[in-house]
Amino acid sequence: MATAPDAQKAIPSQENLLLDYVRRLEKHRGGRQVVHVHLSQLRPFNRREQHIRAATSSFDPLISTTMGQLFALRSADLIFAFKAEARPQVETVVQKVRFLFSDDPLIAEVSTHEKPFATWYDAVNDYDDILRLARELAEEEEVRLTKVRSRMDARSSLRAKQEQGEPLTPDILARVEDALGRADLSNYVRRQFVCKVDSKLIPEQEFSELFISINDLRETLMPGVNLTSNRWLFYHLTETLDKRMLSMLSKTDAITITGEISINANVKTLLSDEFQVFDDNVSASRRGAMVIELQKEDIFSDLPAFLIAREYVQERGYRVLLDGLTMQTMFLVDREKLGCDHAKLIWTPALADSGDDVKERLRQIAASGGGGRMIMCRCDTRESVEFGRSVGIDRFQGRFIEGLIAEDGRRRDLLKLKHRIQRGTAGDDEEEMIE
């Protein structure tokens, strides 16, 4: 493994402490009880740091009177082991914690829900269950750590190979690029919309990103190859595809484009003759309807070149989008300072689990420049949109949004049909509404 063994041992995890405690409990089971409070099941918005802190501190009086010991797990779950005589007080505390989250479905649906808010154990009767639980929790934590630690280790790369295909090598890349040179890529062009989404989840299209689908290409050109296995070779491939996209757009008959669009490019490409040809073929009025997406690592690999390229394309009317921000890079890179019109933040569920200060900073960034400049992309769940809206982001892109667009289309069709029926049977009940 890449990490030296003592790297993680510095601070034992709560999960490990719990397991240790439960093992020692074996000899002192009498008069002991354990309660497991399932805060991890709460909706992410309720799992805020301050809420978890409030829940944890509710146990403080019991801890200070040495009635019990609390384990606050990484998942946000709480486990409290206590002396049986304190059971009434503990029940009161758990009830209090429950009130903290009373508007959460976990609480609201508790009667019908399979998972209860809290599970109670008796150390004498349920010791095996307690031990199993502690073991499972410790193992889960270990797995999580190993996953982080060994992302590059031989075992995981072997697993990746079996699951995701052969790694991309220069040799394969050379063959793929050769094949690309001869292929008609217009069939692989896809578009994905960036939409403004309101509280009722009604999408309003802003622009659509045009790209060549690497996944579809992979199916035809290089089945069984894991294209993302080497970052640098993958970037090179995408650069090649972005250039092809540009040349397709330069020939107006290759693909038809309507509405506002965005394309991916490299700083180097914007300074190249290929871009000049593209630019010559774009009417001045269309440039205002075009967004150029640039990756953050590309921008920072030659910042002076970026500054000039950005100034140039913006001058000609294009808008510039800073692409590929993650939770971590979000705070490293300042869209406004870089002079980009938009920025894209990649959605991951970890965002919803991040602390309150992260959310507050996100809220500030989302509001900067008058708001509406931040786009959350790769949104594949409803949660992503809900989270985005909770921090002031209202532009979204991703599979979930494509679903909303389709749904919206169906809804509109239905509405149209309904109007037609109404017109046909004028005078009938007009109160009836579909929505």
Place this chain on the structure above:
Amino acid sequence: MAEIPSPDMLEEKLLLDRLNRMEAGAPGYYAVHLHLSELKSSNRKPHFIRLASRNFDNLTNQHEATLFQMKNADQILLCRTVPVHEVENPVEKVRALFSEDQLTHIDETGLGEDRLSTWYDLSENEDFRAFVRVVGSLVLEAEETAKREAAEAVAQQKSVGQPLTAQHLTALSQVLPRVPIDDLIREQLCLHIGANGPEGVIFREHFISIGDLKKRVAPGVNLFSSIWLFQYLTEGLDRVILANMAGRNFEKMSEPISLNLNIGTVLSRDFQNFHRAVAGHEDNVIIEMQVIDIFSDVDAFTIARNMLQQNGYRVLVDGISPVSMQFFDPAILGADFIKVGWGTEFENEEEDDSKVADLRRIIRDAGKESIILSRVDSEQAIQWGLNLGITRFQGFLMDRLIDTVRSQGRRARIKKERAAAAR
């Protein structure tokens, strides 16, 4: 309208011809000289100059105006009865394009002349004559440049080579393991410079000379042409240097060493082997990682940095330029050192007080002990760094400096010994 220059005809000459055909005091004519040759070298790149010229496309299409591209990067616009504001518009766009450059900054006092452009009213005899003289000297300059370039082009073709492709990489990945390149490992010192000169060695960086590597394994290929493919190549080189360094005796090392590695390498088995060889001397090893690598996967960097620091290694972030420091705060990355690359384009930066103050603040916030100015090849670079509060330096000049100091020390020692023997 615009003439079409024959390939071997210099635009400078075409312009001079036009002027010669004009009678002195040509009514309605005026010229605008854009002094792009005075841009910082990093802004004077051909593709940037081309972008600048495109701002005049509309003007030359719609009016009686011609743009002449000088060989030294200057641009001259020759206009006849074009409203001045029509010309001002694209000139201001060029100014905005290079807004980071001193050349385009407007003198707020209104007393100084605009450094970016000079305007000549060719209907005035005095202006006309002055302009002809300027163009005349541009012709001479261009002819010499053209001659030199022709000679250099041949040499360059040979030395730079064709762009690196995936095919080349395939061939290289087969060749690299078989060709010994350990002898291409070079060293460069990073020194602490105090008020009285060098005060100690911070570390000695070990790296594979790409120039020499190219000569040995890929003489006809420009290894730097694709930044992504170059990064891939360095992953292979990491393995070579790690294996080499693992064979050294860390116990006997008198100075700390530094290695520039990919994040992927730090998290790989190759690094574990190296770690075993270091065995307890981690505090003598500094691992450098590139900013482009860090930005493309901050998560992986964080894991690598924590792992290194927890084990006693020190971490250095490389590939930062003074410009990029103005756009993100490198201190956030939590590294022990930050390496800032010097370039001659920063020579005149001190003219801009607000920028200097900015940089000084960033350096202070990051901790000046952690900032290293690299690629130091002139006294001027050291001065520039010292002026900003930097005291750690790396570059050819440092290696020469330490040689001088050491030979002086040796001479002084010999002198002392001789004096003692004579007594």
